[in-house]
Amino acid sequence: MRRIEVDVNGSRHVRHVDERRLLSDFLRHDLGLRGTKVGCEHGVCGACTVLLDGAAVRSCLLLAVQVDGCRVDTVEGLAGPEGLHPLQEALHRHHGLQCGYCTAGILMTAVEMAGEAGPHSVEEIKQRLSGHICRCTGYAGIVAALSEVVGS
Ligand code: FES
Numbered sequence: 038m039r040r041i042e043v044d045v046n047g048s049r050h051v052r053h054v055d056e057r058r059l060l061s062d063f064l065r066h067d068l069g070l071r072g073t074k075v076g077c078e079h080g081v082c083g084a085c086t087v088l089l090d091g092a093a094v095r096s097c098l099l100l101a102v103q104v105d106g107c108r109v110d111t112v113e114g115l116a117g118p119e120g121l122h123p124l125q126e127a128l129h130r131h132h133g134l135q136c137g138y139c140t141a142g143i144l145m146t147a148v149e150m151a152g153e154a155g156p157h158s159v160e161e162i163k164q165r166l167s168g169h170i171c172r173c174t175g176y177a178g179i180v181a182a183l184s185e186v187v188g189s
């Protein structure tokens with residue numbers, strides 16, 4: 038077991054974790070943040086995407102001990118007292134989700150994009166979304182939502 042200290046959505050957590058504990062399992066099972074989903078568990082589907090010090094990463098490909106001393110942001114941190122994050126609002130408005138399994142991961146990639154110099158072209162948005170598999174919506178609504186917030 039190793040002691041780690043992680044800032045998750047602005048709150049500091051100190052835990053003892055098994056060295057082999059995946060970051061996705063740490064978030065979901067140790068911290069109870071089940072908004073981050075697990076699909077393929079080998080880096081393909083994007084469902085488990087979170088921000089690590091501002092960069093979108095696959096939490097199923099990282100160990101919890103690797104984020105010791107870092108900041109992690111998950112979908113639970115997006116909405117505030119004033120309501121949903123603009124990207125969540127846009128996905129809702131454009132019907133960019135059905136079952137929602139892929140949505141948390143897509144949102145975190147979109148938040149990463151929102152923090153970059155923009156605006157992003159539709160082609161860029163599609164290229165970044167290529168790391169996310171959605172089996173429900175056909176992507177049109179997702180691209181429209183992201184275009185509205187981070188696009189040109
Ligand atoms: S569960 Fe991590 S990429 Fe699919």
Ligand code: FES
Nearest residue numbers: 135137171172173
């Ligand atoms: S909304 Fe169901 S997988 Fe994307």
